[in-house]
Amino acid sequence: MAGIPACDENTNLVTKLFGEHQAAIFAYVWRLVGDRQWAEDLTQEAFLRVFDARDRLPEVVNQRAWLYRIATNTSFNALRRRRRFTWLPWNPFSAPALLESDAIEQIGRRSAVAAALAALPPKYRAPLLLYAHDGFTVSEVAEALAINEGAVKTRLYRAREMFRQAYEQENRP
DSSP states (O other): OTTSOOOOHHHHHHHHHHHHHHHHHHHHHHHHHOOHHHHHHHHHHHHHHHHHTGGGGGGOSOHHHHHHHHHHHHHHHHHHHHOOOOOOOOOGGGOGGGGSTTHHHHHHHHHHHHHHHHHSOHHHHHHHIIIIISOOOHHHHHHHHTSOHHHHHHHHHHHHHHHHHHHHHHTOO
């Protein structure tokens, strides 16, 4: 068909990466920004940036970490632009575990976790989410955030401490 460019190998690779990682990137961005609609927009923006940089893909060694770096940078830039960060609590009514008898306790715990995460500055929230939730290694977190491994370890330590303090404060009677 005239006017439609043929897909090159790099475009096909972007399509493959999108299929494999879109849901995980969206979930990560959602946890970073705390707003589902905004996370959808930022995820789309991140993948547009990936598409724009598709010519660099053959040289990228760890494509997963590269995707997360783009998503992190896109999210951090949006948070800086907004200058006001609002954490919307996770909707506990969508969880199937609510069928259990201790649903109210679970909602309270989830709410406390969400509030404790929201209390962390983004530069500490990002490595904690990548490491603890998404299963990245320290070196993968370093690559995804474009910082060295020592900085990752320091941020993880500090993030855990800040999270613990915020969580304890949320659970005080």
